[in-house]
Amino acid sequence: MNALGKHLLLELKDCDKEVLNDIGFLKSALLAAASECGATVLGESFHQFSPQGISGVVVIAESHLFIHTWPEYGYVAADIFTCGNSVQPGKAAQTLIRKLGAKSHSVVEIQRGILDT
Amino acid sequence: MNALGKHLLLELKDCDKEVLNDIGFLKSALLAAASECGATVLGESFHQFSPQGISGVVVIAESHLFIHTWPEYGYVAADIFTCGNSVQPGKAAQTLIRKLGAKSHSVVEIQRGILDT
Numbered sequence: 001m002n003a004l005g006k007h008l009l010l011e012l013k014d015c016d017k018e019v020l021n022d023i024g025f026l027k028s029a030l031l032a033a034a035s036e037c038g039a040t041v042l043g044e045s046f047h048q049f050s051p052q053g054i055s056g057v058v059v060i061a062e063s064h065l066f067i068h069t070w071p072e073y074g075y076v077a078a079d080i081f082t083c084g085n086s087v088q089p090g091k092a093a094q095t096l097i098r099k100l101g102a103k104s105h106s107v108v109e110i111q112r113g114i115l116d117t
Numbered sequence: 118m119n120a121l122g123k124h125l126l127l128e129l130k131d132c133d134k135e136v137l138n139d140i141g142f143l144k145s146a147l148l149a150a151a152s153e154c155g156a157t158v159l160g161e162s163f164h165q166f167s168p169q170g171i172s173g174v175v176v177i178a179e180s181h182l183f184i185h186t187w188p189e190y191g192y193v194a195a196d197i198f199t200c201g202n203s204v205q206p207g208k209a210a211q212t213l214i215r216k217l218g219a220k221s222h223s224v225v226e227i228q229r230g231i232l233d234t
Contacts, residue, residue, distance in 0.1 A: 068122065
């Protein structure tokens with residue numbers, strides 16, 4: 001079964017609450033995850049919410065990585081969407097799990113773009 | 118069951134191939150989808166690939182909207198991730214389906230951040 005894209009949905013729980021509200025740390029972590037999986041970074045956009053929480057995206061030539069953090073719950077939703085065989089999204093997932101100090105996590109992999117042809 | 122986020126995964130097939138490589142049209146469509154669902158736009162980033170295909174994100178105060186297009190297949194992967202009850206992601210989905218001329222589509226809704234507490 002051939003799919004155009006591979007989409008990992010990460011649920012990261014019991015993370016290090018301090019870093020979930022540190023925009024510099026999160027930017028560095030997401031860029032490190034992109035680098036670990038062999039992706040080419042094209043752009044990034046991060047936003048700090050009040051009183052807490054950060055959303056961040058790194059656009060890569062092979063699609064994107066996204067995080068949304070809820071420091072008050074120690075929870076992070078992260079997505080890693082990649083196309084092609086030159087990148088290894090599982091490595092990006094492992095990098096995020098480790099850097100965010102998630103004591104509990106789940107990863108769901110979804111195939112995107114399964115075409116009839 | 119309370120979840121922090123609602124995540125719609127759209128598979129859009131048999132779309133209007135012309136518009137899938139038109140960065141101006143896609144930016145306008147994604148911003149219209151964000152507006153339709155009542156979201157507050159914080160930023161955007163779009164990239165045109167060679168020889169074809171576009172990736173675009175609109176970051177909203179309530180999370181994000183993303184598209185990746187494959188004009189050669191008439192296929193688009195789109196994500197609508199929202200938090201809170203002030204937005205209606207289903208309206209954004211309907212806007213994208215209509216504007217991209219998808220003759221066939223599926224929408225999967227995933228609850229993100231279902232916490233124990």
